[in-house]
Amino acid sequence: MEFWFTELHTPNVKFSVKVDKHLYTSENDLGRVDIFESPEFGRFLAVDGYIILTQRDEFIYDEMLAHVPMAVNPNVEKILVFGSGDGGVVRELLKYKTIKAIDLIEINEGVVQACRQYFPEMAESLDDPRVTIYTENALRFIRHIENEYDLIIVDSAGFYGPGESLLTREFYGSCYKALKADGIMVNQHQSPFYEEDRVETQKAHKRIVNNFPICRVYQAHIPSYPSGYWLFGFASKKFRPVIDLDAEAWNQLGIKTDYYTTNLHKGCFALPAYVERMLADVERIYD
């Protein structure tokens, strides 16, 4: 018997992972959550049929969301994280002793519960006393907050469905307002490769450019995501992501990583020509 999980990366492209076991499934109005065991990617979590994380490559995604902004501003103390109910990003953030508080907004409590059971090595980070979990609508949580956070990390699950509100202009506007004068926001920024994803990448970039004075995009290789090529957004009120990196200071912290390095940090903002062009296309549209 062969048991395969298949995700449509586009209507014309399928990505299939051979599965040993279907470990968990649950469904509510926020979507369907599934956890599988696979020989190649280890355990993996899918929401509404889309792979969110795999044990094999989550480190790339989580490290890139956490360490890039932390290396630019090591003085960050108060952080707001949207999504990431699996605890992966928080695990990376907790490697910094200087961080005082992490507020995590995960509307889908089911994700947190399932991850605590099936991905304890990631989710145990959520039990750290510095972490507070809110299961609330993200927009509702943030819209009245002002000048409160040093860093906001937006780990939206996808561009459609319940996570859609994390990709809107009103959301990025609220993030800007909730950040301090030297605040940084990083977000998952979709893949630039396939047409449908590209449109959303551009839309998100346009929305962020509209709100922040400094907006850059960086990249990573994530095998289990559509096209395997992924972008992240770095937006800030003051810090520039490459010029303001103090590589020596970060390396002295002695934080162990498997993907992130300060050399990679400098390189990951160097984008392919076609990506530069698609971003520039929306940067020129002012209102």
Place this chain on the structure above:
Amino acid sequence: MDQRKAPVYEALQEFRRNRVVPFDVPGHKRGRGNPELVSLLGKQCVELDVNSMKPLDNLCHPISVIKEAEELAAEAFGAAHAFLMVGGTTSAVQTMVLTACKSGEKIILPRNVHRSVINALVVNGATPIYVNPDTDNRLGIALGMKISQVERAIEENPEAKAILVNNPTYYGICSNLKKIVEIAHEHGMMVLVDEAHGTHFYFGENMPLTAMASGADMSSVSMHKSGGSLTQSSFLLTGPDVSAGYVRQVINLTQTTSASYLLISSLDISRRNLALRGKELFAEVMRIADYARTEINKIGGYYAYGKELINGDSVFDFDPTKLTVYTLDIGLAGIEVYDLLRDEYDIQLELGDMGNVLAYISIGDRMREVERLVSALVDVKRRYSKDRSGLFDHEYINPSVVMTPQEAFYAPKEEMIPIRETNGRICTEFVMCYPPGIPILAPGERITQEIIDYILYAKEKGCQLTGPEDEKVERLNVIKESTTY
């Protein structure tokens, strides 16, 4: 009757199962002749786009499944008769007017009627007697009809055949319908209700009184607005003293003889949905609207109004599902907020006028979209709010009626006069802000400087103006000066 039944829907399903070979119209033959139409609308939809035939009845003269669907609807709405309408609520409103009065007769109506009412007067030649609605000067919106004004209009025009009431208005304002019906009936006048925005009153709990429950003679109900049916489908309801046969004849004067079964079946299914689940559905709609009102009022600068507007007369009741937000205090006209939300936030509202925006909350809404709306309003305030000086906040202008809409529409006219030069002239056409589609000028009304200023201001603020022959609304047609009246 068993409200679980949906006779037209069931007949269509049966029809599909029988795989009848079509040698009749429509010519696309279940979509086979038009593959792109099928890929746009889907096979199931196109297959049901059929013509009237014996098993599916005929809307012009219903005797089987459509008749049964109308009887079920009549019961669900508490009406003596219900007509399925496929020409929009416009056709229902026009049928009411054409049923109630004819050339030379009078009909009493509030000035803030939908264009469809005055259009019907252009067709039948009846004379409108306008009752100026009360207005809320702060919000700049027209309210309901005051009982004292209705009484005066009736006393001054005892020969009028009917009185038409907007209930609720676009903004959710209800008049004292029961009292109006009582006074009108005492004077032998029919009561026609434009209930386009009140479908849910018939199915939800703790809602304002419906036209049929208040004893009105005819009512037009936009099932496609709060009722969930397809756009352009509607119900016309009649009370016990109205001849259904005569109303059918009036409908058939202008109604298509090729009524769409997509529209007809959507009315049937939606009636069933609301009859079976309306209470819960509209309780949820009210909960969402209340939540949004509370959250928006917390922002500061916006005013999302509700039942506190009730004043016992011109605001006799308020539709709790309506979410209208007054925006002038953040220094933006409603239409400006409406445009910003659409262009910058990908949020489409129902309407923006001078001082307000209206977000339509209905049975398809979810909390997550409401959270977006509230947050977008917070962000609009943060990014765009201005000093409020220089903002026009008065929406309603009393009209000066010189001749009937029909006389003016067909009178010898001087065409395409630049709008700034029309002060004092008599307009022969409509000028409307859309939505809500309520005329600023109707045929036969005198143009004043105030009206010209208002039209120019509305254009400048980005309102969509419609009606005149000149589609840019830079010029108006007026009555020839030599003509004396």
